[in-house]
Amino acid sequence: MTNRHQPSEHATNHEIPEQWQEQEFVNQWVTRDDGRQDQRGPMIQATVESCGFSNEQQINVLDVGSGYGLLAKYVLDNYPNANVTLQDVSEPMFEHAKQRLAEYENRTTYINSDFSKRDWSKTLGGPFDMVVSAIAIHNMYDDNLIASIYKDIFDLIGPNGVFANLDYAAQAGGVETHVQWLREAGFKSVDAIEQNERIVILRGAK
Numbered sequence: 001m002t003n004r005h006q007p008s009e010h011a012t013n014h015e016i017p018e019q020w021q022e023q024e025f026v027n028q029w030v031t032r033d034d035g036r037q038d039q040r041g042p043m044i045q046a047t048v049e050s051c052g053f054s055n056e057q058q059i060n061v062l063d064v065g066s067g068y069g070l071l072a073k074y075v076l077d078n079y080p081n082a083n084v085t086l087q088d089v090s091e092p093m094f095e096h097a098k099q100r101l102a103e104y105e106n107r108t109t110y111i112n113s114d115f116s117k118r119d120w121s122k123t124l125g126g127p128f129d130m131v132v133s134a135i136a137i138h139n140m141y142d143d144n145l146i147a148s149i150y151k152d153i154f155d156l157i158g159p160n161g162v163f164a165n166l167d168y169a170a171q172a173g174g175v176e177t178h179v180q181w182l183r184e185a186g187f188k189s190v191d192a193i194e195q196n197e198r199i200v201i202l203r204g205a206k
């Protein structure tokens, strides 16, 4: 069942790791994304809040495909006792993230790894209380890969930990299929919380 999904206009040919390595492409993407914070901000907040941690809790957080650190910044701004590991394959994205999160240097760790490779999770540390991700994992468009990434994430999470993935699930396998993959990975209480007709928060607890 590999590669049966075709990228739609939202996952253009740009959305492959090679493009994310290009400084100019990333600069343009980040500038464009800055202009749509009115749409993205509430979804980012809903993703983090869906994990159910109180703001004062001391938590270890992983942001998968962190990009320039939008989700990570929401966590760092609102959870003063959280430490955040940002995982991505793009150094240009990390350059943006490091600038934006400079004030949180002592609470952030950056790990460059490629989640299309089976050893991507080995260098991340953990266990994590909260693993979050936003519009990143759908980039794989490969059923086996996405399902195995969910399994890897399950293994990174500690007891009572939670995973929340804000993503274009409908166009990358289907929402119900993602729910099934999360259940097969071992997650309990799996929910799909619709944000709009294209984006959903897929949430599962350990």
Ligand SMILES: C[S@@+](CC[C@H](N)C(=O)[O-])C[C@H]1O[C@@H](n2cnc3c(N)ncnc32)[C@H](O)[C@@H]1O
Pocket: 016, 017, 020, 033, 064, 065, 066, 067, 068, 069, 070, 071, 087, 088, 089, 090, 093, 113, 114, 115, 116, 133, 134, 135, 136, 137, 139
């Ligand atoms: C659409 S951006 C989203 C960035 C960020 N999560 C956000 O919400 O703003 C997708 C991100 O996924 C990362 N990415 C794509 N393929 C990846 C892979 N195979 N391994 C790790 N990161 C990847 C890209 O480098 C990029 O930062």
